[in-house]
Amino acid sequence: MSSSSPTPLERLLTLALGTLRPPPGARRIALALAYGIICHVVFAAAVLAMIVAMFFGMSESLGRVPSPWSVLANAALILQFPAAHSLLLTRRGGRALARLAPGGYGRTLATTTYAIIASVQLLALFALWTPSGVVWWRAEGTALLVTFTLYALSWLMLIKASYDAGAEVQSGALGWMSLIQNIRPVFPDMPTGGLFRLIRQPIYVAFALTLWTVPVWTPDQLVLALSLTAYCLAAPRLKERRFAARYGARFDAYRRTVPYAVPRWTGNGHRGR
Template sequence: MAWGAACHGIFALAGLAMVWGLFTGLMQTWGAVPWPWAALTNGLLLVQFPLAHSFLLTGRGRRILARLAPAPHGTTLATTTYATIASLQLLVLFTLWTPSGIVVWQAEGAALVAMSTLYAGSWALLTKASFDAGAEVQSGFLGWAALARGRRPVFPPMPVTGLFRVVRQPIYVSFALVLWTTPTWTADQLALATAYTAYCLAAPRLKERRFARLFGAEWQAYRARTPYWLPLPRHRRRRCPTES
């Protein structure tokens, strides 16, 4: 229970830090590293999340996860540990970033209302996509709840409903929208948005390889009928009458 409480507490703090940090263009943080050293520390903060987030989903990363939780429950608590680490990474990123002070654009008046609405809508999409994917996995609830019931974690089926009917990677799409709909654009926010949008485009390929191994033909059929990132219509190739 304590492991789960810690996970959800850090998860909530990280969410609040991210919402406020992006809304203010990373201008109101606790980072105070002198420049030019701040460029190095900010760069490290920027890369630590995607690198660890992807590595911990590999075979070696999962073995490490299993050793981080209290024995002998490491495997059962793996999803909780993973969510805790990801939350800690985001909390560190959005609280210890050192602002550059370079404001590119600040929305005002009607533009502020419009951008704030888009920003809130992007967060709503991200929340919806997380629930469609299985909120118990995304939040870390699955692991500690299974342990509390004395059972093995039972993962939800492959997500194909809700936003997953529209695109295969709605969580990554929504996350990218969150990055670009902030009402305050700074050099810091633009650097983060550019880097993490690239991550959102590339990282799901690793996830899809894993899904192909786990779900086989079910995944291949879903992949064939559902676009990757953008909800563009797919046209089936028609056979020419002369083709045999």
């Protein structure tokens, strides 16, 4: 990345400041604000549901589907997230997203629409899960302190990785903030800084870590952790195909020097080539 490229914070500030004095267009501004409010409220609710539900090992949730149908319901909740999440990132999915906003603003609002759909999916998964009622292990004392710390660090890593990748895209802000300014969304450059210096997929790795650092273990949490970890390891392969097509030789060079999911370290403590 060029030294003249704006930092993630500079991009966010530029985008945010531009929303303070938007060009005229009451209908466009109202639509942008409506999408922004919906996006960030649902996003916050989904993150809160994830943090709380997994903290209790999926043993506390709102789902009340009777057995044995609860197994099918929970399986459907798991499968719906990676299926739609990956589908919407394809060209066909992108065309579908472009049709999901009124007034011909679908393309501009695509990242916001995508974030809304992903947040609703996650909110459904973690809020509507039907607990099995079985608890294998619950951390107490020192074990609780250790697991709580690891769980918090995993979430901080996920936040940091999302920031490094472009918080305006990851949060859905890029779409509605661009619309309110009546400009075309400008996506951040290929991420290579921050945690992306160590591994190519820090967001997926951090998300997987949140699944395995919980202080309560149940059959529910194990099934969830195994399923979504498999997704976190496999799904980025599709993402890397898109990056290879978009960035060509730059991504090939990056891929040759930075490992996929596990950092490489030399004896002096630096990442190896």
